[in-house]
Amino acid sequence: MITEFLKMGGYGIYVWSSFFIVITSCAFLFYKTRKTLKKYEKEFAKELEKLPAEHKKRIAKSSKVISSILASQNKLS
């Protein structure tokens, strides 16, 4: 039964290769996009680390973007 399912009436190679190409391409773009996002979040957090503590606290409170990035970085560490 499994062999029949894999063979897909003789069209298995076409059907499976189509689904495989779509899934792997999508997974690759997801991996690449996520990696770039994490890289920029990390770099941004590093830049923030260089700022004086008081200044950092103040902007983390006032900027939603910065607090969101810091929150995601804390989750990673």
Next chain:
Amino acid sequence: MEFFSFGNIIIYIDKFIKFINSIFFVILIIGISFALIISPVDYLQGDSVRIMYVHVPSAWIGLSIFSLIAVSTILNFIFKIKNLFLFIKSFAPIGLLFTCLSIVTGSIWGKPTWGTWWAWDARLTSMLVLMLFYVLFILSLKYFKNNENLTKILSIISILGIINIPIIKYSVEWWSTLHQPASIKFLGTSSIHPSMLIPLFLMLLVLLLYCALIFLMKYKTEIIKIKKQNIKRL
């Protein structure tokens, strides 16, 4: 306009990413089960019809994203809206991916159905032209640093590219092509049975959720890039 500030946008982006992550795999498994197991075999094409469940949504997404970014580029050229530019930059690679996927899966489907991987017929050629417009669009985004020139070039590509959209849509009616005419009509009766229509729309939903996820991550990356450049001014 405060609602559209990067601060508010990034909060909603995080919420949407979490939401999509929580439902994506469930919908993916349901969609794939319908596409590969539950949906019936076609009386003429046999199991090869299952390629439709990835080919058709990919083509729809490729076409829709180009229309969306072309209109946004023209609006950005007129009104100079920064958010629109980030929107275009984040969507273009997703559109290119799905246009390529529709061409590749269409070619794989063509072999058992038409007996050839490729034919220079109107539908296939116009889809290839769309892919080239996407490539031009992305290369321009990568290599033109001057904003004024970039906006002009993107607008020219968009105007030329958008002319190609109705050509793709009606190519199967205007010319004699290997490609079959549309089976699904949004403003009329579709000639496709619901047992195949349901898996098709489920797979469309899966791929749309995937597009939304990639778009949100790319958009967030672009916001961080801008904030990083301006960190000294904070």
